[in-house]
Amino acid sequence: MFDIGFWELMLVAVVALIVVGPERFPGMIKKVAYWIGKFRRIAATVKSEISEEVDKAEQLQNLLQEQKEILRRNASIDLSQPAVKPKSLEQKAKATDEAESPSDSSSQAVTKNKPS
Template sequence: MFDIGFLELLLIGVVGLLVLGPERLPRAARTVGLWVGRIKRSVSGMQREISAQLEAEELRQKLAEQDRKLNAGLDKARRDVERSVEGEPSRREAASPSPADTADPAAHEPVEASTAPESAPPASADKDSTPR
């Protein structure tokens, strides 16, 4: 911050001793020390706040950049899906046969299934045949 060497401090001390005298110099030095400490703490607090704000701004910029990239990727994917959906109906029409093209109309009728197996004996006959 300031480039104050030993000789400058010695000169300030001698001038202070001559101006203030030996009785008031220690109290004045203590007061100056307290003020310098407060100023240093204030400056370091401001530096911390400024650096925190800069870091927050950098994070906001990175977040905005990632958001732009994500939106660009989503837009590209949406366009790809829209293109594939727009081109799909012509493929469906070519792939699915029309009802008039089917040769066997019975192929579309439902098949009835029997509910009981043919080889199983009735359940009531099982109870009657067991000896008591």
């Protein structure tokens, strides 16, 4: 990440040892290690959350593309011809009569069975 080599790290450690002193140096190293670990955990969490959000965005993008493709296919249907041919008035009247006749016979059956 920062591309710090072994010799650069040793130079920083020697300067820190001179500045802080040998008594406080181990405690300072523990604190630095603690903060570096905490920073790495936070960075890993942020990285995983960003990755999850990118995956969700890609899924939404794919769904949107599929919906656009479906709409494009449906829009290409020939609208000059009707989907269902209209029935003539005679056919509509027959269908209406046939639909009404079973209900009439059932009402007659109910009236026949009714005690007077």
